[in-house]
Amino acid sequence: MVTIKQLADLCGVSRGTVDRVLNNRGNVNPAKAAMIREMAEKMHYRPNPVGKALTARRKHPTVGIVMPSEGIAFFDDVVTAMQHAEEKYQLFGLRVIWRLTHGYDVAAQAAIIDELADEVNALIINPISDPCIVEKINACIKKDIFVVALNNDIEQADAHVYVGPDYRNGGETAGALLQLIGRGPYTCGVTVGSRRLLGHQQRLQGFTEAITATGENHVAAVWEDNDDDVQAYEATQRMLKAHPDINALFLASSGGTYGTCRAIRALHREQDITIIAFDNTPPTREMVEQHVIDAVLYQHPHQQGQKAMQLVYDKLINGLQPNRQQYIMQNEIRLLPNL
Amino acid sequence: MVTIKQLADLCGVSRGTVDRVLNNRGNVNPAKAAMIREMAEKMHYRPNPVGKALTARRKHPTVGIVMPSEGIAFFDDVVTAMQHAEEKYQLFGLRVIWRLTHGYDVAAQAAIIDELADEVNALIINPISDPCIVEKINACIKKDIFVVALNNDIEQADAHVYVGPDYRNGGETAGALLQLIGRGPYTCGVTVGSRRLLGHQQRLQGFTEAITATGENHVAAVWEDNDDDVQAYEATQRMLKAHPDINALFLASSGGTYGTCRAIRALHREQDITIIAFDNTPPTREMVEQHVIDAVLYQHPHQQGQKAMQLVYDKLINGLQPNRQQYIMQNEIRLLPNL
DNA sequence: TTGAAAGCGATACCAT
């Protein structure tokens, strides 16, 4: 483990010069710079993260967290994990600015990004899929802000990291499980939050392909609940009357799960409809306990929050780059005992 | 974030004195010591982990890893995760001594512990359940070695941390899944590595209770495979001939899974026997792809290794205590798409 | 018993 001091001695220069070279701060004789770089390479120099951490505080390492998490049970768990991480990492000098909002409002999120852009060195954001937001985020990245997209990726954005689920695989997994349960042939209903939500569409695609592969199942209806329990309740009632032969439901939505299940119970269909839903939230758990929901797909909310914070900590405090561009959480199947 | 220097100034003493008090090194006027302690409390002093890390290297922080992992596919993943962690943490000055052995030999493991006891500050060990080992480990703990029991807890041991699965819950989860699959009533066969393996017994108990709760299923036979594919192959052939009505298998063993599945195929019973096995290892995966195994219980080998190393790093390098005594991994249900 | 000072590794600033 060679240090910057040893490197300086080996090269016959001062630590300051080595530091300037290795961090591209300029003002160094090109020939000398080349020599130092070569020596660093040869000696396998790696900056010691502890030394970096000690000086990092001067930059007031700060991360902004932007999540429309209020009222979304799944995000509560993500946020809780990030709060735990904050507690731990603040001992290391990391500061956190929270911007938790209610609902998806492009203008509001854009304003928050603008506001934070001058105060933070890193940004953890659940971005709304909108060109305006993408643009703002690209501006942040240009300003050398380290950006982590959480739970929803930003397709056209510059260099950043994604932490979140593989939506398509969630649908495929649900489809495989439904077939394993073996109460088919299935006539399926699928709920999504909104047709505009890319992730939910991907779940639907994965699910449809999985269950139709054998030719004996099909998706009879897809409806939106706008992540709202009342809308979900009414839509479910309506759709089940229109499609009385539906015998399986895939709840690709997150917010309306409870409303959907209440509708099923009201129609006394919980016995003959197999239901797979997402996320181990209190209402979902209740419906599993009451044997309305048969299985839950779990997307590691805690891991998502923790990983996002850890990436920021490693970058800002220890000067360590992430070793991937995407951190994809597994879709886990959970039943009552392992919920 | 008050520092030791600020504390010293507040108390009108030197940093050295504060350090002696807070680390109980003695040689301090009792009245002064009490005053300093009080002030530290009042100011919510928490030692800065970065400062600790910077000086930790003088103690040559070293962890010994003792695992009978050779030839056990599941442990390969645990070890791989620990190797990745080693790579990262060695930048922080952590040193690792590996002692990976083949097979469970009490005398051999005891000898390794003795050998390491003088060289390490921490020990990550997959302990053999044996009084002799427990005694050795307790001796380590008395010597202030930080002990992490990995994948198998040491019941009668002194203060230590456990990282690993909840075996009983693994059985319960398998039982719940089998019932959800709904090809019952089930006549079950169960394989364990050995009757002496506590974890496998707990899986069996959890499984049995789960499937017999409704009264329509039962466990017809339990056999050992000693984690050996050939033994597993023969035992399975024998048991399925003795119990031709078996229509479900719970492979609570780890090592013999492939042998068991080969026997099933040789008997052409893969269509009518539902099989649940543990661990996403290459042979298991192959049997899932060939539709011999219906579902796999995944025990987060990677997380297990990573968490064990992280606990050691936090303790030795940052001076942070673990915040739990047990880190229990979830039992996850995996099918082909999310394997 | 106590204080003063050096050192860990990287960085920032000031003087040259």
Added chain:
DNA sequence: ATGGTATCGCTTTCAA
């Protein structure tokens, strides 16, 4: 363009 020095928080050693 370059070197020297102080700094971050904590530990350890040496001197008093």
